Amino acid sequence: MNENFNFLVRKDITFLNFGSFGSCPKEIFSFYQDKQLELESQPVSFIVEEGIHQLNNARKSLAQYVNCHDDDLVFVTNPSYAINTIAKSLPLNIGDEVLSTNLEYGALIRTWSYYCDKKGAKFVQQSIPLPLSTVEEVVDAFFSGYNKNTKAIFISQITSSTALILPVAEICREAKKRGLLTIVDGAHVPAHLALNLRELKADIYTGACHKWMMAPKGSSFLFASKNVQEWIDPLLISWGFQTENPSSSRFIDHHQTAGTRDFSAFLTVPFCIDFMKRHDWEKVSRSNKEMTIEWANRLKDSFKFNSISPIDDTFLGQMFAIPIQTTDSLKLKEFLWEKFKIEIPVTQMENRNFIRFSIQAFNDWDDYAALETALIDLQKSEIIKFC
Ligand SMILES: Cc1ncc(COP(=O)(O)O)c(C=O)c1O
Structure with missing residues (x-):
């Protein structure tokens, strides 16, 4: 080493x-600790005012990095949090299906199975034959699990246990032709593959900043395109819900405020982006x-x-x-x-x-x-x- x-x-x-948990370079971790000190030295003004200002700037910086509107992306602690938010809110009727693969991350298989069961819907783990050979074969294998009950797809852009990059751009394009909601688990993607959410056009995307972007643990994001934000309830109802001071985005109001917490890891993300640029x-x-x-x-x-x-x-x-x-x-x-x-x-x-x-x-x-x-x-x- x-x-x-x-x-x-x-x-x-x-x-x-x-791949499981990144480690911070010393420079990034020092910046993070400085942010924590800043918070502790005046917790009230930091948590209520100055920190929120910095949080909004951090969100803008991340949105620019992954190329989406900053009103459509919110920091969350981890991709599990993001996908739980979505799976809990997703309007599914009895008999509806969410099409996925047999290559997904265990915690999120549990999430989808739990919420689909609760709603009388079905989480379909379509088998993708290994070895993979061509992109077309993967796309075809995936959509062989499609039927008239399919309402949404959920797929990893980089799989966890098998470490494979799946052709999500092609899959999202095909899903859109069939009128399906597209949900992508990009936990491993930021700073691993180039990520351009405007081009990808997935409805919902989550990525971890604490893996390949080298941010401190507990920094990830949930992106949701404007057309789906309406039905996504916050996983945690807090002051941003029915706020007396609405911002330009109801999505941000609902999901950014989550009770008292240390959001220093989120504030470190612009520094990570700058670190990567400099190096x-x-x-x-x-x-x-x-x-x-x-x-x-x-x-x-x-x-x-x-x-x-x-x-x-x-x-x-x-x-x-x-x-x-x-x-x-x-x-x-x-x-x-x-x-x-x-x-x-x-x-x-x-x-x-x-x-x-x-x-x-x-x-x-x-x-x-x-x-x-x-x-x-x-x-x-x-x-x-x-x-
Ligand atoms: C494919 C995939 N999705 C999601 C996650 C996120 O897990 P967590 O929410 O526990 O950070 C991981 C973690 O390694 C993963 O490999």
Whole structure:
């Protein structure tokens, strides 16, 4: 692991799990702590006035970064919060269906299943056959789950356990032709892939700022296009609801005020955007992607597994899922940490297991060597098999 950009993550370990939780560079974390100090030094004026002014500016800065109107985007703590807001409010009748995939994030499968059950609707997890081969095949596979009861689609732009980039632009376009509401889980997307919400034209989009944008934990956003804002209730009713001082956006009034909370992590987002600009982050990200492909190719040559997609930028960004067989994925993750000091998730999708690595600017070929050594050891001792 190298010292590039002064990330706070421990240097005596091999950290290959930026995808689950990012780590802040020191400069960003110091800015965050300064914001917390500012809050604590005059909590009343900060929470009621100055902080709100800064929050509105932070929202404008993020809206510009993801290219949408700043009245259509609101900070939330995490994508789960955003999707719970949507799934709870979405008007669904008995028999209606929400079309999704079998590659979605576990917490959000639970969210959709819960609210669909409650409303007598159906959450459909259409199977996307692996290995992926072409964009067209993925789009076709997805819409084979469509029928006249389908009202909305919910899909990840980058999947969690399988680390695949799904063709959401094509899928949203096709969904619109069929008159469907489009809801995209872009938790992994900001600062990982270029994100342009005006071009994507999804009705609803959530992204995490605390992953690849390197913001402190608890900073994410919910975007909703004007045509859908009307029916989205706040998950938490607070002073912004039926406010005596309405702003230009009812959506912002309803969703931005959420009781007393520390919103310093949100206020750090413009600093992260500036940090990325100053350090030419597009170039950094490009080089992380190249490294991901190089590692994946080398590992495939060494261990002869069947990759779940072509190893190129069609479906891959800065993460890669190595298909393995193991009897106990939890134990395997613990073992990788205890014996090798490698932080890496062992993910599960249906009955399949993967070891998923993520590449950030601090990763280097020493990390690769550590991972390869561990995989050789695990294979020799028959704890894992590649498949
Ligand atoms: C695809 C996907 N969606 C959503 C999330 C967000 O999870 P949370 O709301 O717990 O931050 C994650 C987290 O890793 C994810 O991988």
